[in-house]
Amino acid sequence: MSTMAAAVPDLAPEPPPGSLAERFRRVRAHSAHLAAPLSAEDAMVQSMPDASPAKWHLAHTTWFFERFILAARPGYRPFDPDWDYLFNSYYQSVGPFHARPNRGMLSRPSLAQVREYRAEVEMRLLQRLDAGDLDGEALQRLELGLHHEQQHQELLLTDIKHALWCNPLQPAYRADLVGSEQAAAPPLRWLARDECIATIGAPAWPAADAFAYDNESPPHRVLVPAHALASRPVSNAEFRGFIDDGGYREPGLWLSDGWARLQAGSWQRPLYWHEDLERAFTLGGVRALDPQAPVAHLSYYEADAYARWAGARLPTEAEWELAAAPLPVAGHFAGDDRFEPRAAGPVGDAATPVQLFGDVWEWTSSAYTAYPGFRAWRGSLGEYNGKFMCGQWVLRGGSCATPRDHVRASYRNFFPPDARWQFAGLRLARDA
Known part of the structure; x- marks a missing residue:
């Protein structure tokens, strides 16, 4: 992989590595938690061109960290070079990518392989973070990547909601999501x-x-x-x-x-x-x-x-x-x-x-x-x-x-x- 041009304009004070590592673990774990109720079949469905499969969200957010942080170092060996094409979203400047409307065609790699990818990239990144081996710009890209993943957490939910609604059975994403007691809307003023x-x-x-x-x-x-x-x-x-x-x-x-x-x-x-x-x-x-x-x-x-x-x-x-x-x-x-x-x-x-x-x-x-x-x-x-x-x-x-x-x-x-x-x-x- 080639190195990436600078992503942010000026350097800010480096965040404390420990707190950033804790947030990284928490955000990544939450994505896995949101995907846990989904079968491999659920995670592959793309119900319309504007939505993406849950599996793709899990892989793309991982690609973001690998591409824009780990791969910025010369000589980095990617987890799988072909996945750079599969899981790039729209970054023309880093290379071609799989067409967005066709993300639901990606039966391979499997959901299990995507989870392995997530675990491997997390391990590599945390090793560098814990070793103090990320410079200020890389830490800023990590901060951006966390907010990017949170955006995709919401998209994972809205996209799977649309996919399950399109199923004639209209199954629940989680049957335990019982509604709390209804509250009254305050008067409109x-x-x-x-x-x-x-x-x-x-x-x-x-x-x-x-x-x-x-x-x-x-x-x-x-x-x-x-x-x-x-x-x-x-x-x-x-x-x-x-x-x-x-x-x-x-x-x-x-x-x-x-x-x-x-x-x-x-x-x-x-x-x-x-x-x-x-x-x-x-x-x-x-x-x-x-x-x-x-x-x-x-x-x-x-x-x-x-x-x-x-x-x-x-x-x-x-x-x-x-x-x-x-x-x-x-x-x-x-x-x-x-x-x-x-x-x-x-x-x-x-x-x-x-x-x-x-x-x-x-x-x-x-x-x-x-x-x-x-x-x-x-x-x-x-x-x-x-x-x-x-x-x-x-x-x-x-x-x-x-x-x-x-x-x-x-x-x-x-x-x-x-x-x-x-x-x-x-x-x-x-x-x-």
Whole structure:
């Protein structure tokens, strides 16, 4: 393997090796835990081009560590040279790769071999880490690799959910995922904010100590007009009102591309909802729909149409970040081991928005593009985010499938507007 060009712009102080090794072990073990309920057959299924098999997620995240850390040293001998082609995702600068829509064709290597690959790369990397044999840049790539693997942990869950839903038997990913008691959604209130000039975005990492992706920087000032933000996300019951009122049959509520996509896909309700509108497919199997929980698995088009129907709009990402920045990252995340959104329950401060973090990613009205002064990371990892800044929309806040320590107020997720298989919902906004 060839060496890799520098992946990050400037060196930051090296993190303590012990703490980084502990985090590496924890994140890697969690991926294995998420994959444990899956058979080899489950782990190979690719139900649509936008999703990937669980086996591929396990291998690709391992490839990332091997390719961008271990293989950066001249003379490194890869675990299997052919796998560099199989498990590269989209890094054109490091070589060709297997076509994304065909990842489900990879019956070989086996799931057992992928697990051996994971164990071997983990051993090699920890040996170098424990020996103090990784320089500052390699340690930064390790930090990035941990956040990258956490992204794929969420994708593993959302992708296997779609795959199992496509099975006529609609089997559960885990039958022990019993829903907790249902909580009541707090009353929806409108929280007004005067016009202001706000600073959004995160300082560029690794020059700054706190990790942030390159697409979150630099901090910059924006004019935020006077507006009001809904105090909580839209619930299943509220979205059912849109359905019952004919929202999926009224073209005047929809963007032109959204209406065309609705017709082509025969959309009549959120993804995974049963036609009786009383049940939904979950990672625990088919369950009664919780009317108070935030609605999930909406495309941008559906979220936008609902907002129009409600006489409102989607918030901009500046409005969202302005509301979220002062708040702790608290909510229902993957660590709750539920993997379904739930209502917030009683709240103490009616003037503070709830559930900005966790439960569902919230679509914004902001196109995914570069901030003023954006600089992609140098080298191959400059392909991580910047090359996707076209035809995508920003989501904020994390979901019930997101690791809690993976999100922050400045985090910018992005998907194309017709994406429905993620835990994506909405929060309303309106002009003052």
